[in-house]
Amino acid sequence: MRKRVLLIEDNPENFFLMQYLLEKGGFQVMGADNGWLGIEMALFNIPDIILLDIQLPGMDGYTVMRRLRSTPELAKIPIVAVTSYAMAGNRELALQNGANGYIEKPIDPDAFTGQIEAFLNSSNTEVPK
Amino acid sequence: MRKGSKRCFFMDYIRSRGEEIDRILLYAFLIFAFALFIIVPFHAKTLKVGIAQNKPKVYWDEQGNPSGIFVDILDYIAEQEDWEIEYQKAAWDENLQLLESNQLDLVADVAFTTDRDKIYEFHQIPVLFSWTQIFARKGFQISRLEDLNGLRVAALKNSVQASLLQEMGKGLHLDITVVTATSFDEVLALVRDNKASAAATNYHFGKLNARRYNLEETDILFEPSSLHFAAPKGRHIDILKTIDKHLADQKRRPDTQYYRILKKHTSEEHEHGIPIWLIWGSLALISVTILLLVTVIIFRHQVHKRTAELKRANQDMEKRIEERTEELSLAMHKAQVADMLKSAFLATMSHELRTPLNSVIGFTGILLRQMPGPLNDEQKKMLSIVQNSARHLLSLINDVLDISKIEAGELELHMKEIELVPIIEDVFALINPQAEEKGLELNLRVSDHPRFIIVDERRFEQVLINLMGNAVKFTFQGKITLSYYAENNFLILRIEDTGIGIPNEMLSKLFQPFMQVDMGIDRKFEGTGLGLFISRKIIEMMGGSIEVQSEPDKGSCFTIKLPLSPQETPCENESC
Structure with a gap:
């Protein structure tokens, strides 16, 4: 059974980039370009893991994480924040708001799917490097 | 002249035929109305649908047209199924009463509860999910449910929020007085007018409208509920099934009308949040x-x-x-x-x-x-x-x-204790390919002491990468050696190379921005000349210093000096 990834990312090029890598890596990809849609899709079709951009239009990634965490059906799904490091403290903020892990852009095409596998295989609380 | 007479003739003709035309029109109208009367009931079902004012889910826009996510979705389904829809405006609890007395066929935007399931008929697949969120006046410190103890909280009459607040108050032994109003606007107005301290609404409405009442959202968010169309108990089961069929089909892929409708109404929400100007x-x-x-x-x-x-x-x-x-x-x-x-x-x-x-x-x-x-x-x-x-x-x-x-003084450091060897090894692994390409030897002299250091890990790594990268860049044969030791409660870390070196007159300017060793016109190096400036600033912010010694054509040696923590030994129990 292929693992299902929900990808929440508003930039179409980056969305396609991650979608391509994930599909080549054997994942099934669902997508949303804003947080609200993302939560709707997650509730409709529960994913195995959620990849979340932080700077989204409307509801930002931190809020999306809090909402996911406060929704019983979705509270346990691993969330990986995918964003550029930009401002100091982004990583800490993501982890505080409920992310299990953090991948920095630019994405490394060689390592990307391996990182996602690692997040899926690790327990819910541990953050693989 | 000829034109004029032609027109007169035409007018006369009209006038003389006027009565006849009137009569024909009347017959035509009667036939049409009769046909409509016969055809419509067979052709399409007219559904009376009750909607309250609850933007962006359901509402009446400025022109008095029914609008919102539920309306658009139902309109879409109605178009596919050839249904006629007649929307009726009423307050929320009035809608529910009309539904119970069979005066409405459907009510939009009804949260599913087991109690409601006993008196109404619901379809299976939710149109939307919603949460209840607490809104308070700006500056009013409410961040946890316990903060609501002893407060008056406004909610919509007969709504899930109202009954939830009652239940939660009992369950958590909080003294919450629930004040009700008949529309969400009035609920928010109660708080604005000081008749309640906080308001509980669904988060879609609250987020969109709180600002108008000078309220702000709090972090209290609870009880996800699923929102549906509801019919009177035991009626319109086929219609509800049809709605389910369309929703299932529409929700399966992200490029369907359903998601376009959601997006349309949520991006509106976005525009309301930040004005375009x-x-x-x-x-x-x-x-x-x-x-x-x-x-x-x-x-x-x-x-x-x-x-x-x-x-x-x-x-x-x-x-x-x-x-x-x-x-x-x-x-x-x-x-x-x-x-x-x-x-x-x-x-x-x-x-x-x-x-x-x-x-x-x-x-x-x-x-x-x-x-x-x-x-x-x-x-x-x-x-x-x-x-x-x-x-x-x-x-x-x-x-x-x-x-x-x-x-801008905005560089923030996140200091924590880290082990020295792994981070140096990571940097070596990163630099090694470039060194190998140039045939350079990389040496690491590991020492047992110090093992740990308190730094901002990313920034410390950045400095090491910069110094090692420079060494590789400016060295064409020989080796690069990294060594370190502890001295007077300081870490001394050296990066030595056998590269082109730095002329004396350049040494003092080396750590200024845009400085790069200029080897005349025949050699130019990639880079901004910003790296060393940044490295020095980072090390200084961590309480240390960077120094350089160099001899042209022999090589350079950069020395980082960083204070060690007072307890340099690793933490093995929880008390330290």
């Missing part, structure tokens, strides 16, 4: 800030470079410097005025620049890995160039951003 205004201000900052950096650079030349040149030129300096100070002043926008600028700029670069680097990587198909050698070579240039651009962006942060 503010977005354009900020964009304009950000552009001005970018221009100013670039101007400042460029001017500074030029002033530095030219001062040396001009001192030797004539007074005429000095005058020009004065002018330049004046321009510079003016630009500086303007930059200070724009200081407020600096943080926003940094966040936006870094994100905006990196986002396209991410896809450039990512897709080049994909192509180079030949995932979509094989490449010939020429293509591989060209793509490698693209990849290297993109990476180079990314490091330039990072440098410029770091400089801006340092100058």
Whole structure:
């Protein structure tokens, strides 16, 4: 059974980039370009893991994480924040708001799917490097 | 003349036939009305649907037309199924009463509860999910459910929020007085008018409207509920099934009408949040800030470079410097005025620049890995160039951003205790390919002491990468050695190379921005000359220093000195 990834990312090029890598890596990809849609899709079709951009239009990634965490059906799904490091403290903020892990852009095409596998295989609380 | 008479003739004709035409029209109308009367009941079902005022889910827009997510979705289904819909406006609890007495066929936007399931008929697949959120007056400190103890909380009469608050109050032993109103607008108004301290509404409505009542959202968010169309108990089961069929079909893929409708109404929400002029205004201000900052950096650079030349040149030129300096100070002043926008600028700029670069680097990587198909050698070579240039651009962006942060005093450090060897090994692994390519030897002299150090891990790594990278860049044969030891409660870390070295007169300027060892016209090195400046600033912020010793053609040695923690031994129990 292929693992299902929900990808929440508003930039179409980056969305396609991650979608391509994930599909080549054997994942099934669902997508949303804003947080609200993302939560709707997650509730409709529960994913195995959620990849979340932080700077989204409307509801930002931190809020999306809090909402996911406060929704019983979705509270346990691993969330990986995918964003550029930009401002100091982004990583800490993501982890505080409920992310299990953090991948920095630019994405490394060689390592990307391996990182996602690692997040899926690790327990819910541990953050693989 | 001829034209006139023609027209008269025509008018006469009309007048003489007037009565007859009236009669024909009347017959036609009667036949049409009769046909309508016969055909419509067979052709389409007319559904009476009750909606309350609850933007963006259901509402009446300024022109009095029914609107919202539920309306659009139902309209879409009705179009497919040939249903006629008649929307009726009523207050929320009035709608429910009309439904119970069979005066309505459907009510939109009803949260499913087991109690309601006993008196209404629901379809299976939710149209939307919603949460209850607490809103309070601005500055009113409410962040946990316990904060509601002893307060009056406003909620919609007969709503899930009202019954939830009652139940939660009992369950958590909180003294919550629930005040009800008949519309969500009135609920928010109760808080504005000091008749309640907080309001509980669904988060869609609250978020969109709280600002109008001078309220703000709190972090209290609970009880996800699913929202449906509801019919009177035991009725319209076929219609509800049809709604389910469409929802299941529509929700399966992201490119369907369902998601377009959601997006339409939520992006409206977004526009309400930030007025368009503010977005354009900020964009304009950000552009001005970018221009100013670039101007400042460029001017500074030029002033530095030219001062040396001009001192030797004539007074005429000095005058020009004065002018330049004046321009510079003016630009500086303007930059200070724009200081407020600096943080926003940094966040936006870094994100905006990196986002396209991410896809450039990512897709080049994909192509180079030949995932979509094989490449010939020429293509591989060209793509490698693209990849290297993109990476180079990314490091330039990072440098410029770091400089801006340092100058704005916004560089934040996250100090924590880390083990020294793994981080050095990581840096070596990163640098090794470049060294191997140039046939250089990398040596690491590991020491048992110190094992740990308190630094900002990322920034410390950045400094090591910069110094090691420089060593590789400016060395053409021989080796690079990293060694470290503890001395008087300080870490002393040395990076020695056998490279081109640094002329004496350059040594003092080495840590200034835009400085790079210039080897004359025959050799030019890639880079901004910002790396060492940034490295020194980072190390200084961590309480340390960087020094350099060098001899041209023999090599350079950079020494980092960083204070060790008072307890240098690793923490093994929880008390330390």
